[in-house]
Structure formats: structure tokens, C-alpha cells
Amino acid sequence: MRSAVLAATVDVLTEHGLAGTTVGAVARAAGVHETSVYRRWGTREKLILEALAEQLDAALPVPDTGHVRDDLTAYFGTLARLLATAQGEALLRLSVERDDTLPDRRLPYWTERLERGAVMVRRGVERGELAPDTDPGLVIEAVSGALFTRALISGAPLDEDLACRLVALTLAGVLPRNRAYRPD
């Protein structure tokens, strides 16, 4: 039942948008009882968040080309494209909404997503492509944070070129080339 309901949720979202995605509409599309959906997911928001999250992970594979720059550029290029779609934006918007009557499950959810991305950076460190003291999660947060902010807050355009420039920035920094880094 779980996967049928989640797939139906994505279908209803695609066709009717966020406002039209009620538990009733999803239950009808999945051919299950509305009460079963409420029993399992509790709220419409949690149902939609879980459905979109599954879809996001499936649509955002973690590449392993053997080169950290290529991996990150491909990964964040895909993320930029996804966030520019209505479904990607819906996932982010739902993540921003909080339901104070329920335990806040956003932090574990996003920590898991962050860890998925950090694997690429960690492999780069292991291969000696990146400095040994690199903070893998911080690299992912800097690039994805800029993409999320455009999608959610500023409304500025999102494309693969932006993702590529953000990856280059976090890898190489902006200090003059050939100037050794001096920690202060």
C-alpha cells in the first residue's frame, strides 16, 4: 500500500498542484480508504513530504565517476534542474512549513540528505583530490544552500551553469591562485 499511495501522491501533485493534493484525492487515486492514509501518515503535509522526498532521492542519484569535481557538478546540476520544477519547489516549500503539534522531523530528514551528498566529497578526500581537513558536509551545504535560496527566497534563476560555478567556488576558493593558504 505504501508505494501505491506515494506514487498516487506524486501523480495528484503533478496534475492538480499543491492546493489540490488533499488526502481524499490521493486516497481515491490510489484506491484506498482515506482513513488508512491518515492512520499511516497523520497529516497531508507528512504524506506529501515523504512522497516528494522519495521521488527526489530517486531523481537525484549520487554519481561515482572517480573525480570529485565531475561527481559534484553532475549531482548539483541535476538538483538545480529539479528545483526549477514545480515538484522540486513544492518539496522545499513543504520542508519550510512546520507543524507545531508534531515532533519536528526536518532535521533528521535533511541530515540524511546531506550525508548522501557528503559521500562524494569524502571519496575525493580519500583519493587525495581534496585537502585532508575538508568538511564534507560544509561543501554540500554551501552549494545546495545557494540553490535552495534561489528556489525558495529570491526567485533568481537556477541552472546547471550556476551549479557548476558554485562547485568550482567551493573547490578552489577565491584566493589568488598559487598563493598558499595561511590559516589565521
Next chain:
Amino acid sequence: MRSAVLAATVDVLTEHGLAGTTVGAVARAAGVHETSVYRRWGTREKLILEALAEQLDAALPVPDTGHVRDDLTAYFGTLARLLATAQGEALLRLSVERDDTLPDRRLPYWTERLERGAVMVRRGVERGELAPDTDPGLVIEAVSGALFTRALISGAPLDEDLACRLVALTLAGVLPRNRAYRPD
């Protein structure tokens, strides 16, 4: 009248939170007619956004120490502290809400905020502290995006140390030290 109403808005927000900040409550606190507030700002959301934005700019000065790292560390340390407050979070949350009946004013608003920050990076380039091909806005987006994402989406903690590490990341990158950058 404008500054009295904006100051009253911040007062009401601080005392009664977002839900309690109605146009009526603000008008009473400022000693003006509710209709005057609607005439000038149109919606409650625009009123609150403008009030918080003014407060944000006032609370987030752009330093000019003569050193780009010190400027950015101070600026983003202050931003991290602000975003951890209820008012800072409220500003971000309101920026995420969109009112489809009105022209989307978020992009010009956030472009202006971004430009305020980019000035610090541009000065660093002019002083020769940063590479001549540095994209000033991108540096600001990478650091602030990570901070905004923690405040809005993941709920992960925000502090000055995080801001400091993000600034170091975007300045120096994560390539091994002393290895020349090779654009591909």
C-alpha cells in the same frame, strides 16, 4: 508615519509573534488608522516584510576593516546570530510566502541585499586579496545560502563558528594547499 508604523510592527512582532501581528494591532500601536496602513502597504505580509527588512539592514552593518576575511566573518557571524532569533526567522519565512495576486517583489529585494554583501568581496578583489575573476555575488550566496537553509529548512544550529567556517571554505576552497588551481 512610515517609520512610526514600521517601528510599531517590529514591537508587535516581538511581543505577539507573527500570528498576532495583524494590521489592526499595528495600527493601534502606531496610533494611526487601519485603512491608512492598508492604503500604503496593501497587505499584512508586505508591511511585515518591509519592517523586518529595515530592521535587518540596520542590525547587519557592512564592515570595512581593510581585510576581506575579517569583514565577511563579522558580517556573516552577525547574520547567523540574527537568523537564530525569532525575528530573523520570521523575515525569512515571510520571504518564502508568495502572494500570487501581487507582483513578486522578492527578487529585487534580495538582489539589493546581495549587492550590499558583495561590496565586501569586491573591495577584497580591488585590494588584491582575492583573485581578479572572483564572482562577488556567488561568494555571498554560498555563505548566506547555507545559513538560510539551516534557519528555514533543516533546523540545524546556527552560530558564529559555522559562519567562520563557511567564509574560510569559500575563500580557500578545499583543494589541497599549494596545489595550483587548474581550470578544466
